[in-house]
Amino acid sequence: MKIAIINGPNLNLLGKRETDIYGNMSFDKYMEELKAQYPQVSFHYYQSNIEGELVNEIQRIGFEYDGIILNPAAYTHTSVAIGDAIAAIKTPVVEVHISNVHAREDFRKLSHVSGKSVGSIFGLGLKGYELALQYLLSRK
């Protein structure tokens, strides 16, 4: 089972960034734990702060992976291009947000990604990535 996790802008700062909202754990540490817990999964992790690079990566892996867990971060609310990329590929995408985007500023309530994804998880912290993974594993 090949699963890609793709994170958008500023998520490279997890563990340091607004820790009251996003927690204290770095994503590298979280990935280590996930890999140890799911040895049967072949993980690919990609993070970029650049919209076009995220589109390129979604296109590149979107026909060969079994699932993509995608947190486009701020681009969720602005990027028609990322929404279009998800619609263009074959691999199912689960949208994940660490924070509860519906309990924050109004501009975070709009997602260009939700309608193109098989489902969305928000507000469950880093645990949301694992829950998305469990869903993707259960589809097979």
Ligand code: DQA
């Ligand atoms: C986020 C929520 C977005 O609104 C925000 O821009 C982020 C992170 C989340 O995981 O909660 O950078 O996607």
